[in-house]
Amino acid sequence: MGVEIKIPEATISRISVYSRYLVEVERQGIVNISSGEIAEGVGGTPAQVRKDLAYFGAFGTRGVGYNVRLLNQEIKEILGLSRQWDVILIGAGNLGSALSQYRGFRERGFNILAVFDNDMNKVGLKLNGLPIYAINQMADFIRENKVSIGIIAVPADYAQDVADILIDSEIEGILNFAPTVLTVPEEVIVRDVDLAVNLEVLTYNIENKDV
Numbered sequence: 001m002g003v004e005i006k007i008p009e010a011t012i013s014r015i016s017v018y019s020r021y022l023v024e025v026e027r028q029g030i031v032n033i034s035s036g037e038i039a040e041g042v043g044g045t046p047a048q049v050r051k052d053l054a055y056f057g058a059f060g061t062r063g064v065g066y067n068v069r070l071l072n073q074e075i076k077e078i079l080g081l082s083r084q085w086d087v088i089l090i091g092a093g094n095l096g097s098a099l100s101q102y103r104g105f106r107e108r109g110f111n112i113l114a115v116f117d118n119d120m121n122k123v124g125l126k127l128n129g130l131p132i133y134a135i136n137q138m139a140d141f142i143r144e145n146k147v148s149i150g151i152i153a154v155p156a157d158y159a160q161d162v163a164d165i166l167i168d169s170e171i172e173g174i175l176n177f178a179p180t181v182l183t184v185p186e187e188v189i190v191r192d193v194d195l196a197v198n199l200e201v202l203t204y205n206i207e208n209k210d211v
Contacts, residue, residue: 011052015075017042018049020108022072034065081109086145088138090162091153092117092127095177099153100128113145118158135165142169149173156180 021041025033035049053059053071056078060066076082087105089096092115099105105112115132117123123134133141141147150166152159152174159178166174166188173189176182179197184190 007055011055014052016079019072019075022068026068030068032065033068085110085149086147087112087149087151088147089115089151089153092122092132096153097127099151100130114141138165139169142171151175153177
């Protein structure tokens, strides 16, 4: 029995960046690209690019490099982007509004179907073209539309309650923008995006860049 290799999360993040860069390169009409050129484009090293891709197989040809279109197809397969993912957004406030306008979601295969909020003054309206429903309609909507992912963009005090509804509705993944740690069962995948923490990591690195 073979030993299962654990792919580092940082590698998954980097190959996502490689994919987006390859999209730009393909638009320029470039057919082949080297690991050095990918590294230069994304701010990494050739060795790191080769190591990241080697986790998933051998994609390049010595002396030629990687076929841009085929490599990006392979990476999208790895990331699960060969299909469209239906998503809902919870929170019609300022952050929710900004997220609903982000074109990158649709460009990468994430289709936001609807927005949910507990403000009845917003229910029945639209947020950047997306219908706003009441929170108590969310579970039925998820099941009827076979939604896979929920994006939480509500204040921290409400985030766990929203997560509980998502969990009971058998959601598969949660992208959490609320600055709080969610309690979820093992089978539900959560990614936390804490904007303040990211800024604090940035300020730490600025303060310590010469150390």
